[in-house]
Amino acid sequence: MLSAQSLFQEMVDDDRAFQLFCSIAASGEAQGGWENGRIAALVPDTMRDLAPKITRHGADEDKHGRIFHALLKKRGLEPVEVPLETDYTVLLEQRGIGLAHEKLRGDAPLTERDIVVYLAHSRVTEQRASDQMDMLKKHFGDDPQVGKAVRMISSDEDNHLAYCHEELLRLAAQGHGRFILDTLVSCAKVEMSIYRQVSLAVMDHMGRILGWPAPKAAALAVGINAMYAYERLGGWRRMTRLAPPEIRDALGGPAPAAAAVPAV
Numbered sequence: 001m002l003s004a005q006s007l008f009q010e011m012v013d014d015d016r017a018f019q020l021f022c023s024i025a026a027s028g029e030a031q032g033g034w035e036n037g038r039i040a041a042l043v044p045d046t047m048r049d050l051a052p053k054i055t056r057h058g059a060d061e062d063k064h065g066r067i068f069h070a071l072l073k074k075r076g077l078e079p080v081e082v083p084l085e086t087d088y089t090v091l092l093e094q095r096g097i098g099l100a101h102e103k104l105r106g107d108a109p110l111t112e113r114d115i116v117v118y119l120a121h122s123r124v125t126e127q128r129a130s131d132q133m134d135m136l137k138k139h140f141g142d143d144p145q146v147g148k149a150v151r152m153i154s155s156d157e158d159n160h161l162a163y164c165h166e167e168l169l170r171l172a173a174q175g176h177g178r179f180i181l182d183t184l185v186s187c188a189k190v191e192m193s194i195y196r197q198v199s200l201a202v203m204d205h206m207g208r209i210l211g212w213p214a215p216k217a218a219a220l221a222v223g224i225n226a227m228y229a230y231e232r233l234g235g236w237r238r239m240t241r242l243a244p245p246e247i248r249d250a251l252g253g254p255a256p257a258a259a260a261v262p263a264v
Contacts, residue, residue: 002219005139010210012145015077017209023079024086024202026068031089033062038104039118047115053163053251057122060156067149070264074145085201091194097121097187116168116176120183123164124191124239130157149264162245169242184240192236196228 011017036058043051072079084090093101098121099114110118133154141147141154172180200221207217227235 002216002223004135007206007220008136008140011206012140012143014210015075017206018075019072019077019080020205020209022068022072022077024082026065026072026079027082027087028089029061029065029068033058033060033065035098035101035104036061039099039110039115042104042106042108042110043115044109044112047112050115050167053167054118056251057160057163060160064153064156067153067264071146071149074264083201083205086198086205088194088198091198092121092125092191095190095194097190097194112176113179116171116180117183119164119168119171120180121187122160123168123184123242124187126157126161126164127239128191128195130154130161133157146264159247159250162247162250165242165245166248166250169244172242180242181240184242188236188239191239192228192231196224199224 011021036054040051040054040058043054069079092098099110099118103110103114133150136146136150137154140150143150168180203217203220203224206212207220212220
């Protein structure tokens with residue numbers, strides 16, 4: 001029987017599949033760390049109070065990338081090149097989601113609208129990350145190989161999502177509500193398409209590594225496309241709703257121990 005648990009267990013048990021999975025994850029987290037670091041450096045003067053939280057967000061993402069590298073090192077594996085078709089963060093940037101890297105590489109301060117775009121993009125992508133980590137924590141939170149890493153990253157993703165909700169609600173109260181909603185909706189609709197594209201590509205690579213028979217690969221593709229159909233029919237709205245989070249000031253204060261990587 002196909003299940004998320006059985007599929008991930010196959011990846012964990014096979015060195016080449018695990019190597020690709022961790023390499024993809026580490027690359028995405030490192031990219032997020034760089035983006036947040038540049039945004040923190042370019043925050044407009046009117047929103048400088050957000051800079052420490054954005055910096056904390058970026059430090060967490062960098063830490064996650066190092067955690068995935070530590071998992072590889074623990075198995076005696078090296079990172080591998082990430083195929084473009086599996087690179088979620090790069091594909092989102094190519095579709096105009098979030099802030100353009102050309103802008104982030106410059107020295108000009110960002111605008112308040114740029115920060116709203118960043119937070120809306122983060123609210124959508126952190127929802128995806130939080131959902132994925134919740135699933136992994138449910139099935140692998142006690143796993144001796146990856147459980148500790150999964151629990152830590154899951155907690156951080158929940159904090160990131162709470163931070164996005166809180167800051168977007170604050171900015172909505174200051175008059176940015178219409179722009180926030182429009183940005184969330186446009187971002188969510190592109191994100192679900194990119195997520196489907198990347199999911200199919202990752203499963204294609206994993207299928208070839210693990211030698212999945214054609215019927216199994218086809219069944220997985222059907223499942224991914226069914227999820228996409230559900231999201232197109234309205235499931236995407238969970239990524240655009242805003243509500244006061246249970247965790248308040250989730251990214252307040254400095255990153256613990258400078259976002260040091262725990263033993264995994």
